[in-house]
Amino acid sequence: IIFNTSLNIHWKLCVFCLLCEAYLRWSALHGSEQSSDPADIIRYTKEWEFYGLFGLAALELLAFCSGALCFLWLxxxxxxxxxxxxxxxxxxxxxxxxxxxxxxxxxxxxxxxxPLCLSLIRLFVLTSNSQAIRVILNCSRRLSLVAVCVGLLSETLTAQACKELLLSVQEVWTS
Known part of the structure; x- marks a missing residue:
């Protein structure tokens, strides 16, 4: 697909995957809560939370790709x-x-x-990332795994920084 097609579906697939990830996070936050009142303001708050989680997932993907690409470029x-x-x-x-x-x-x-399924999906995606790096660069498995680990570290640090920032903003609002 990478070498033999000129399709530019990677951006569409990326947005769809980010929507999937945002929905997973959003559903984990709210579970099966439902409101029967259609004019309920809480529903709109939850919708904005979904958009925020989409932005967070996009930021984490950006951090992952940036970390891996910077490492590989260096x-x-x-x-x-x-x-x-x-x-x-x-x-x-x-x-x-x-x-x-x-x-x-x-x-x-x-x-x-x-939780086991989510972990296996995460492992599958990281393995696919490593394989994609190996195919594009024609490099060793070790180099592709290190690049994926650097990207994962970058993603984790970004997620942690966003979490800390959100907690500090909430602390300011409550005080």
Whole structure:
């Protein structure tokens, strides 16, 4: 798909995967709460929370891709003297996140094994990311795994910083 097509579906797939991830987070926050009043202001607040979670998921994906791409650019271009086509690598990373679509069935069919399923989906997506890097750069498994780990670390630090920022803003509002 990466080399043999000229389809630019990676952005559409990326947005769809972000919607899946935002919906998963949003449904985890509110569970099965429902209001019978259609004019309920709480419903609109929940909708804005969904948009915020979409933004957070997009920021985390941006941090993941930026971390992995920066590491690979530094490693390949600066340390090894090679070249990296960052656009193609970004496209491959976005396409390799297709496994996030599996988040929707996990939410729809709530089950006791949902945390295990979510972990396996996350592992599948990270493995796909690593494979995409290996295909594009024709590099070793170790280098692609390190790049994915750097991206994951970047994503985790961004998520933690956003969480801390949100907590500090809530603290200011309550005091």
């Amino acid at each position: 490693w390949v271009c600066r340390l090894r003297g090679g070249t990296v086509e960052l656009g193609l690598l970004l496209r491959a990373l976005l396409l390799s996140c297709y496994g996030k679509v599996l988040l929707i069935p996990v939410v729809i069919w709530e089950h006791d094994d949902a």
